[in-house]
Amino acid sequence: xxxxxxxxxxxxxxxxxxxxxxxxxxxxxxxxxxxxxxx
Amino acid sequence: xxxxxxxxxxxxxxxxxxxxxxxxxxxxxxxxxxxxxxxxxxxxxxxxxxxxxxxxxxxxxxxxxxxxxxxxxxxxxxxxxxxxxxxxxxxxxxxxxxxxxxxxxxxxxxxxxxxxxxxxxxxxxxxxxxxxxxxxxxxxxxxxxxxxxxxxxxxxxxxxxxxxxxxxxxxxxxxxxxxxxxxxxxxxxxxxxxxxxxxxxxxxxxxxxxxxxxxxxxxxxxxxxx
Amino acid sequence: xxxxxxxxxxxxxxxxxxxxxxxxxxxxxxxxxxxxxxxxxxxxxxxxxxxxxxxxxxxxxxxxxxxxxxxxxxxxxxxxxxxxxxxxxxxxxxxxxxxxxxxxxxxxxxxxxxxxxxxxxxxxxxxxxxxxxxxxxxxxxxxxxxxxxxxxxxxxxxxxxxxxxxxxxxxxxxxxxxxxxxxxxxxxxxxxxxxxxxxxxxxxxxxxxxxxxxxxxx
Numbered sequence: 188x189x190x191x192x193x194x195x196x197x198x199x200x201x202x203x204x205x206x207x208x209x210x211x212x213x214x215x216x217x218x219x220x221x222x223x224x225x226x
Numbered sequence: 227x228x229x230x231x232x233x234x235x236x237x238x239x240x241x242x243x244x245x246x247x248x249x250x251x252x253x254x255x256x257x258x259x260x261x262x263x264x265x266x267x268x269x270x271x272x273x274x275x276x277x278x279x280x281x282x283x284x285x286x287x288x289x290x291x292x293x294x295x296x297x298x299x300x301x302x303x304x305x306x307x308x309x310x311x312x313x314x315x316x317x318x319x320x321x322x323x324x325x326x327x328x329x330x331x332x333x334x335x336x337x338x339x340x341x342x343x344x345x346x347x348x349x350x351x352x353x354x355x356x357x358x359x360x361x362x363x364x365x366x367x368x369x370x371x372x373x374x375x376x377x378x379x380x381x382x383x384x385x386x387x388x389x390x391x392x393x394x395x396x397x398x399x400x401x402x403x404x405x406x407x408x409x410x411x412x413x414x415x416x417x418x419x420x421x422x423x424x425x426x427x428x429x430x431x432x433x434x435x436x437x438x439x440x441x442x443x444x445x446x447x448x449x450x451x452x
Numbered sequence: 453x454x455x456x457x458x459x460x461x462x463x464x465x466x467x468x469x470x471x472x473x474x475x476x477x478x479x480x481x482x483x484x485x486x487x488x489x490x491x492x493x494x495x496x497x498x499x500x501x502x503x504x505x506x507x508x509x510x511x512x513x514x515x516x517x518x519x520x521x522x523x524x525x526x527x528x529x530x531x532x533x534x535x536x537x538x539x540x541x542x543x544x545x546x547x548x549x550x551x552x553x554x555x556x557x558x559x560x561x562x563x564x565x566x567x568x569x570x571x572x573x574x575x576x577x578x579x580x581x582x583x584x585x586x587x588x589x590x591x592x593x594x595x596x597x598x599x600x601x602x603x604x605x606x607x608x609x610x611x612x613x614x615x616x617x618x619x620x621x622x623x624x625x626x627x628x629x630x631x632x633x634x635x636x637x638x639x640x641x642x643x644x645x646x647x648x649x650x651x652x653x654x655x656x657x658x659x660x661x662x663x664x665x666x667x668x669x670x
Contacts, residue, residue: 195490195554202493202550203474206500206543210470210652213539214463217659221456224663375602382595386585396578396599399571400606403613410617426616434609441605445598448519 230325233318237326242333255295255338256345259288263349281352282412285342286405292338293369296331297376297393314450324446328377328439335369352416360421361412367431368408371438375400378442382449400438407431459658466651473645481641493551495641499649500543501565504572505607506653507537511579512604515597527593530600532660534579536653541573567614568607575603 266284314323343361347354354361376397383392408431411424421428453461477495484491510533518526548566549559560566579599586592 195488198490198550198554199478199492202490202496202547203478205546205550206496207470207474209539209543209546210467213656214467217463217656217663218460220663221460221659378598378602382582382586382591382598385588385591386582386595387587388585392582392585395574395581399574399578399610400602402567402571403606403609406613406617430609430612430616437605437609438602441602445519445601448594448598451594 230319230322233322234325234329237318237323238329238333241327241330252334252338255292256341258291258295259338259342259345262288262291263345267349278352278416281346281350281416282409284350285346285412286409288342288346289335289339289365289369289408290401290405292342293335293373293376294394294397295338296334297373297380297397298390320447320450321443323450324377324381324443327381328374328442331373331377332370335373336366339365339369357415360415363421364408364411364415364428364431367428367435368404371404371431371435372397372401374435374439374442378446378449381446403434404431407434454662456659456662459655459660459662461655462651462658463655466648466655469648469651473641473648476644477641481637482635484638487555490551490554493547495645497544497547497551498642499645500540500547501569502646503649503653504537504540504544504569506650507533507540508572508575508603508607511537511600515600515604518593518597519601524593527596528664529657529661530596531580531583532657532663534576534583534600535660536656538573538576538580539656540649540653541569541576544569545573563614563618568610571610572607575606579603 262284266280270280343354346352376393379396380393383389383396386392407427411421411427414424415421473495477492481492481495483489511530514526514530514533517523518530548569552561552566553559579596582599583592583596586595
């Protein structure tokens with residue numbers, strides 16, 4: 188992760204994590220709904 | 227074309243007559259306006275916050291509420307008595323129907339706005355008569371746009387579940403541009419600036435009205451066609 | 453391969469590429485001098501804004517096509533695009549304040565960008581709530597299309613009004629987060645991120661479209 192972290196590096200980390208979480212969660216949600224549809 | 231206007235007028239007149247006979251919505255609008263004014267008056271420190279700073283916000287809060295109230299009852303009567311189907315069978319065009327509804331809503335909102343302004347003058351010591359013409363113009367311009375959208379949406383929403391909740395939810399984004407513009411211009415007016423300084427905002431309002439009155443007129447038939 | 457499967461592969465590919473973007477943005481793109489590391493949120497925030505706008509634009513376009521051509525597939529596409537747009541809006545609405553706070557000192561500001569995001573979010577939500585609330589399946593696509601088209605036309609007005617407001621009420625902003633001229637390496641990262649987010653949009657919509665009406669609502 189970042190080598191030079193000034194005080195605001197935390198925000199960056201938070202933003203990157205939240206974005207990843209949102210996108211991955213939605214991917215999983217879509218996959219599960221697709222699976223449920225066929226059964 | 228003449229038929230269009232005549233039919234629209236008939237629809238509008240019917241709506242307004244209904245409203246005057248019940249008078250409930252008008253009464254609630256008046257009460258609410260008075261309530262807002264009282265709250266604002268008592269919620270501020272008169273030495274710290276001059277009324278004139280709050281004036282535009284107060285005005286437009288009450289105006290917005292009046293608009294929502296008008297829209298809520300727009301199709302209520304029709305729905306209750308299945309009258310909407312009857313209206314659709316009548317030999318009038320969809321456009322007349324829409325413009326009639328729009329006209330009635332505008333008149334109703336205008337009435338509540340006038341009452342609001344009068345109460346406002348009564349409770350607050352803000353000189354309105356110097357600016358009443360531009361204020362009138364701004365009110366009209368700002369209101370027409372989102373009432374058009376609101377009339378269109380209320381036609382749809384009245385057939386859905388949670389109708390009263392749906393309308394504000396759907397309408398919120400559409401209120402933003404005209405309200406921002408209206409408040410910005412009103413601030414300038416109360417500050418004694420000439421209307422010409424708000425040219426940009428006025429153009430925005432005019433553009434918005436043009437765009438949405440046309441669009442809603444075009445789209446209305448899609449909401450009632452079978 | 454079915455549409456859903458192709459959609460899933462597209463999404464997975466996009467996510468893997470996103471990881472690549474993460475590495476590139478965090479490790480191999482220089483830190484901006486005045487804003488510090490938080491500026492790197494830019495590489496996620498702006499492309500997600502693009503995806504959200506794209507979603508709304510296509511909802512509007514599909515709505516117009518539906519009303520003109522009466523083909524249910526356009527309605528189905530619009531529903532998919534609206535849901536995906538909401539997801540990208542969530543990314544915008546979380547990364548936005550996280551970026552604003554260190555740069556501007558405040559979580560929220562009614563500037564053009566953020567206000568537009570919020571209104572876009574409300575539009576997407578309103579659109580989907582409407583779809584859920586209309587019980588008549590014949591009415592649902594038409595009502596949705598009407599709202600979709602109105603929403604599309606609204607966007608430039610929201611942007612204009614908030615922009616006008618901001619230019620007349622300038623905020624004491626010292627830093628301008630989106631610098632018009634980016635040094636090469638940053639620009640490349642940004643462009644790559646745009647590409648990945650667009651691919652994500654495509655993958656998501658493919659899957660959501662494949663779900664169609666059977667997704668519980670529409």
